[in-house]
Amino acid sequence: MRIPRKLRLSFILICVSAAIMMAVFFATIMMIRASIESNNLSRTIEAQAMSLETAILRQNSQFRGFLVTGDETYLKSYYEGRDEFDKVVVELKGQLGDAEKQALLEKSRLATLAWRADWGDRIIAEVRAGKREQAQQDVRDAGKKVLVSDAVLPLRDLREAEAAVTEKNLERQQAAIVTAIIALIVGGIALITIAMVLSAMLSRMIARPITVLTEAMGQLAKGDNDIVVDASHADELGDMARAVLVFRDTALAKAEAERSKAAADLAKDAAEREKIVADAAQRHVVEELDTALEALAAGDLTHTIRTPFAPEYERLRTAFNVAVQGLEESLASVAGSAQSVRLGATQICSASETLSLRTEQQASSLQQTTTATNHVTDMVGDTARSAAHARNAITLANGDAADGRVIVEEAIVAMDAIKAGSQEIGEIINMIDAIALQTNLLALNAGVEAARAGDAGRGFAVVAGEVRELAKRTVDAAKDIKQLISKSSDEVRLGVDRVGETSEMLARVVSKIGDANTLIVDIAQGAQIQSENLKQVNSAVGSMDRMTQQNAAMAEEATAAARILATEADELATLVSRFRLNTTTSAAPAPRRDTASAPGPAPKVIRTFGALALSSEAADDDWSEF
Incomplete structure (x- = not known):
């Protein structure tokens, strides 16, 4: 029997055992799943039945509350319970599959509809029609119906x-x-047993012969061709053994061929050594040129080829060194010129920026002076106008103060009347407090009587509770109002005292207003004269400010030109700095001096002179004029 068939039968046996165990386990899982789904449906039906029962009881309680009190708010909950009952009945009817359970649901639905028609909806209609007492009597007479x-x-x-x-x-x-657990345990034990038996059989039939073949192949790989292998097996192991014997025979033939080849290789090596010597000289030239060209590509002009070449390649080394030296001298000259241009541009830029900053500081100072002068002029003018308005306001205030004394006296009389009214309200509040106390006692007695009446008096107990709560709130409100009235009386008394003091103070204010009126007239005349003088000063300062701003614009244009020149010099020096030179002149761009930080910090300038610097008048100005 071939090895794949042996392995196939072993795995089929294991898979059949596992399939049987999984089938049993799957059947138990499906049974558990069906039980869970049935439980979920039963719990849903129980919850919906409880919702129906709650809706019925809700209709009954809200119906009785409306019957006792006549309050329409009970009807909202009544109708909500009715709608909920109708909705849940439809949902539950679709979920019940048992005819007996559907009959119970239908019985409850018909009884609920009959109760609504005979009592719920009918009694509500009678109460709304104004027949509440008759409806209450009908309910009492009906008893358990x-x-x-x-x-x-x-x-x-x-x-x-x-x-x-x-x-x-x-x-x-x-x-x-329990069935699933038993199947899992028994199936696991069976699978483990089958796997162990098959493992022992396969080890004896496959693993041991493979070990013998492995040892034989290891000896053959080490060069030991005197190996003995059993090739009598009829499966793949026999094929492997016969292949090992073929390898042994091939190795013997190969050893003989290698001995013949060794003699031919000795003659060939002598010719190759002569060729290697010639290739080494040419490779040395190529490597030196490659290194020198890489250094030149990287910008290193100090690198030359110092190692002598073979006589036939020496002219190539000399020509390369001369070319690199000439290029290095040219770039060193360019770097020196760029450095000189950069230094000159930096000095011009520094001087121009210093001049520009000083001009801007002067323009800023003049502009601040102009702004301050304008502000002072406006303030003086405003002071004159304010003095005139103040004079008129004081005249009006004098009349208002006189009228205020009359109003204060009338306020004193009104506060006395308020005080008397507060005392009368306090007496009324005491009466309301007593009435609320009696109402509370009556409601308590009504609740006791309703409790004695049992279910028939439950509605009256609800009404009695509401009346007691209303009486309690009335007592609390009466106490709060009484405290507020007492506090108001104290405030009125304090107000009368303050109003008297206000009357005396108004008399003194009228006297002082007359004196202030005379002083304000003098201030207004002096402020008008100062305003005219400051306008003339402001005009002169404005002319100086415009001239200074034009000068600052010119200085900024010169600074911009110097910066452009310095930037171009830096770019040239940057390009040259890519190369490594033998000269001592540095081709790297020198750091620019921060010329703006040399003078002291200038105040912020409002740049209103841009248009002036571009005008034809400013274009005609020159440095001598500056």
Whole structure:
């Protein structure tokens, strides 16, 4: 039997055992899944049945609350419970598959509809029609007929039936779990046993012969051609053994061929050594030129070829060294010229920037002076106008102060009247407090009587509780109002005292206003004269400011030109700095001096002179004029 067939049969046996175990395990899992789904459905039905029962009881309680109080807010909850009942009944009917359970649901639905028609909707309509007392009497006379037990009890039976189904499903689920555990244990033991038996058989039939063949092949690889191999097996191991014997015979033939080849190789090596000597000389020239050209490509002009070449290649080395030396001298000259241009441009730029900064500082100072003068002029003008307005305002204030004394006296009389009214309100609040206390006692007695009446008096108990709560809130409100009135009386008394003091103060204010009026007239006249003088000063400073700004624009143009020249010199020096030279002149761009930091910090300048610098008048100016 061939090895693949042996392995195939072994794996088929293991797979069949595993398939049997998985089938049993899958069946138990499906059983558990069915039980879980059934439990979920039963719990959903129980929850919906509980929702129906709650909706029925909600309709009953809100119906009784509306019957007792006549409050429309109870109807909102009543109708919500009715709608919820109708909605859940439709949903639950589609989920029930048992005819007996559907009959229980239908019985509850019909009983609920009958209760609505006979009591709920009918009594609500009578109360809305103004017949609440008659409706209350009908409910008392009906006794147990008005109860919703016929609608609630079928729902409870339905919930008990679903609870029993859930219990049975749990028992089936537990049994399925036990079956799965047993199948897993038994199947695992069987698989382990089969695997161990097959492992021992395959080791004896395959692994041991392979080990013998491996040792024989190792000896053959080491050059030991005197090996003995058993080639009697009829499977792949026999084929491998016969192949090893072929390798042994081939190795013997190869050893004989190598001995013949060794003699021919000795003659060939002598000719190759002569060729290697010639190739070495040419390779040395190529390597030296390659190194020199790489250095030249990297910008290193100091590199030359110092090692002598063979006589036939020596002219090539001399020509390369002369060319590199000439290029190095030319670039060194260019670097020196770029350095000189850069230094000159830097000095011009530094001087121009210093001049520009000083001019900007002067322009800024003049502009600040102009701004300050304008501000002072405006302030003086505003002072004159404000003095005139103040004079008029003081005249009006004098009249208002006189009228204020009359109003203050009238306020004192009004506050006395408010104080008397507060005392009368306090007496009324005491009366309300007493009435609320009596109402609370009556509501308490009504609640006791309603409790004695049992279910028939439950609605009256709700009303009594509401009345007690209303009486309690009335007492609290009366206490708060009483405290507020007491506080208001104290505030009114304090206000009367303050108003008297205000009347005396107004008399003194009228006297001082007259004196202030005379002083303000003098201030207004002096401010008008100062305003005219400051306008003349402001005009002169403005002329100086415009001239200084034109000068600053010229200085900035010169600075910009110097910066451009320095930038171009730096770019040239940067290009030259890529090359390594033998001269001492540095081709690297020198760091630019921060000329803007030489003078002191200049104040911020409002650059209003850009248009002036570009105008035809500024274009005609020259440095001598500056």
